Amino acid sequence: MALANARRQASKRLCPIRCIGIFLALAFCGQNGRALTPPAAGKRSVGVLCQAEKVKESKAKKEAKEKAKVKPKAKPKAKAAASNGELSPDEQWERRRDQMILPAAKVVSHDGKQGSAVVLAQKEGTYVLTCHHVIRDCIKQIDRWDPVEKSSKKVEQFMHPSVETFLYDPHGRHLQTVVTSADIVAYRQYGDQWSFEGDLALLKLKAPVDIPACALIGEEDFDEVRPLDEVVMVGCPDASEVPLPTLGHVASLSEQRAGIGLMLSQVFGNPGSSGSAVFRFSPERQRYEVIALHSLTDSRGSLTNVGRGNFLRLAVRAPEIHKFLRLHSFGHLVAEPSEGNTSQAEVNGTKTAKAKAKSSR
DSSP states (O other), rough: OOHHHHHHHHHHHHHHHHHHHHHHHHHHHHHHHOOOOOGGGGGHHHHHHHHHHHHHHHOOOOOOHHHHSSSSOOOOOSSSTTTTTTOHHHHHHHHHHHIIIIOOEEEEEESSOEEEEEEOOOSSSSSEEEGGGSSGGGEEEEEETTTTTTEEEEEEEEEEEEEEEEEEEESSSSSEEEEEEEEEEEEOOOOOOOOOOEEEEEESSOOOOOOOOOOOOTTTTGOOOOTTOOEEEOOGGGOOOOOEEEEEEEEEEEEEEEEEEEEEEEEOOOOTOOOOOEEEEEETTTEEEEEEEEEEOOOOGGSSSOOEEEEEEEEEHHHHHHHHHHHHHHHGGOOOOHHHHHHHHHHHHHHHHHHHHHHOO
């Protein structure tokens, strides 16, 4: 009995201590927002819950850091032109490709000699402009007997040179080369320094090709050209498989050869560059225009003594090209729409001059 009474007294003393401990545990869990655990769980349960909360907090911090590291993808740039009317970089490249690269061509003469050319017009067929000395071997003179006059005469016999034009993909990579036979419809002889006539030849392809033609600067607009103007020569030096553009500038506009005005430009070239078009960008008309056709090299710019590697070249100026076309009744090929009446008058005048030349013979 005495032992039982002692146990009851001891339990009565411990009850207030247990109540205080439970109260403190409940208060602590309530302040930290944690779930309340029954007193039976003991200290071990409370420690496990605290460790789980720490793990969750560390995971959340790691996820936040990873999200901060990942940058949003940049939006693709719009291809449209700027609001001020200027062309985008892609549109500027397309303009250079369409106006300078696509019209470039290569000419192969009857004996295999190769040179450069440019598609001049797409009216009444495809016309290509090159140098006379490139296709000179395609023009033969033979003796033909005239039974009426009972004498022999020199008659020209024309071989057919071949013209290569080029197709590209939207990125400017070469896809295909189109070879077409051509007729020589007009020419002015290369000659020498005393009998130089312009070194020009106009070819008409036997089968038209879908290639854009170049823009030839007008005679009255040629005064816009100045020394140090940037130019681009596009041709096929050393029988290149595709046309190659070369940058340079106008060096002089005062050169002459047998009274024919020539333009000297500092632009690198090799054999095969003859017939290459020289382009200049016109800010007024917002296009690249042919201002000359390269014809021969200048010895002042020779890097070697074997005719290779020359950075000074002489070219037939655009006004001389216009005169050549009018002389052979092809002025309408490059005439602007507003110049229709003028070109027709020029054609009539050329026909009269030809008739006089025939009667004098």
